[in-house]
Amino acid sequence: MARGKRGTPEVNASSMADIAFLLLIFFLVTTTIASDKGLTLRLPPKRPPDALDEVKLKDRNVFNVLVNSNNQLLVEEELMDVKRIKEEAKKFIMNNGRDEKSSESPDKAVISLKHDRGTKYEVYISVMDELKKAYNELRAEYMGITVAEYLDMENEEKKSKNPKLEEAKLKIPYQLSEAEPTNVGGN
């Protein structure tokens, strides 16, 4: 049969690249490389109705940070810029009983953060970030590494425990207490 000898004609593949490019561009545009990062925080457990009285802390061991509805910061009764809070917090934590009005030791130091319902979220996060930075810098200093190295170590910690990091965390525990927000500028 003459017909059978013809063979199948070759498919023209020259437009393949165009099609692939089109798909490629679609995925390039829609892709969002997943990066879920953030400031982790542990909330205090729900208070049972028959809870005991609140734990009394010595006044000198509490570092008061207030953020009002105009996004102004009051740190230890002093109006302050967000950028300065880190240094103040570090001074407070590492006081070790030198100053009468400041903390006794890092593990007794507690940071109390109180905000208003009208405070902007952005400001609240920047304060949290600065406080976290203060602790991270102190821990990094304690371990003799840089802050970047410390952060990497903290992210790796879930996979493998690190005794050095455990020790630093025990020596300088991150103690942040969030008070019930006031309601001045909220709704």
Place this chain on the structure above:
Amino acid sequence: MAKFVKKPKATPAISTASLPDIVFMLLFFFMVTTVLRETTLKITNKVPRASQLQKLEKKSLVSFIYVGKPKETNVYGTEPRIQVNDVLIAPRDIPRFVFQEKDNLDEAERDKLTISLKVDVETKMGIVSDVKQQLREADALKINYSCVQAVSKD
């Protein structure tokens, strides 16, 4: 007329036969890495910047709560709202959402559930503390304020 001027040789065309292969390779890379957004956001959501971030491990243990101003202001108003999955909810519905999410997990991993709060920068703290209060009620205590990495100045 016996002289033949030799024409200069044309440069050979570069073979484009392997171009589709290269492009397909790239295509597969992006197809694999891409994560299509599973929820369509009904609210504006621009998370703040921060520098001291921790990564969220194990995607299956993370649930998201979005807070921000609604996009369709004529339907939902201009006040910030809470979105989970595909619906806008009131703060009092959060415990139910949390229990639903916990039900989807293995029994052993239920207490490892992390709630990632994706809150718009323009939001006021009022609604955020309502969310936090409800999360305490639902006993979902591990939370994470989603942020993008800030370029540090020092």
